[in-house]
Amino acid sequence: MSKVFVPEDMGTDNIHFYRMKDDKSGAWTHAYVYNNRRLIILGEYGNYMGLYWLRNDDFRKVLINMSNHEILFYLVNNGADLNWFYVNTTIDNIMDKFRLEDFDYRYDELNELRKCECEYDIVQWNDSLPTDLRIDNDELLELFYYGYSPYIMKINNEVLPKLKATIKQQLIEEQEVGVKNEEIQEKQPYKVG
Incomplete structure (x- = not known):
């Protein structure tokens, strides 16, 4: 108290x-x-x-x-504090999307995702994926999680x-x-x- x-x-x-x-x-x-x-x-x-x-x-x-x-x-x-970026929740959202498709196949790519620290890192990670594995940019942004700080x-x-x-x-x-x-x-x- x-x-x-x-x-x-x-x-x-x-x-x-x-x-x-x-x-x-x-x-x-x-x-x-x-x-x-x-x-x-x-x-x-x-x-x-x-x-x-x-x-x-x-x-x-x-x-x-x-x-x-x-x-x-x-x-x-x-x-600024009403639009706080939650990187771990965003990464979990992206990983859930991959799990729905084929988690084992993308293990290496998902390990690299866990190293991301901000929005820019995640966008760069997505751009570095082979074309057939990339998430559409609009769809990727929908997976980003923002909330109160x-x-x-x-x-x-x-x-x-x-x-x-x-x-x-x-x-x-x-x-x-x-x-x-x-x-x-x-x-x-x-x-x-």
Whole structure:
């Protein structure tokens, strides 16, 4: 279970700082939530910043009601971590295709495939095959597997749920304190000079 520390006072009421640490892995994350609709996440899973075009006085209230997908979309609006190439899954897809046809016949070619490290290597491997063994380029590209980066998955599965829970608890506590202050002011006798 991760420890979530109480936000620290940053000397201003429009920036909220959250520090999180995972007990198992020791991975740390710092999150900054600005009332001007900015979220910055810095940590061992990467550094991300998102600017959200939403209107609200307290962005924390909007943030806890947003889906993780919406939050991630703005955090990684360059798209790099949403189109992560999974080389091992791609190689498995290609090997499955060959198994359907004749695995033993292509043993040497498949061994060379296992040495590939990126999309370019796989395309070069395919181009080096004898013509009768090549996979059509369009068909080859369909076997490539892309998905969220492992770092984004960690942020999605671990950081965001804890951050949202902490913010929600903080808002509840702020509301309770605000209500108590109002009750105290109403119960005090009003002095007339």
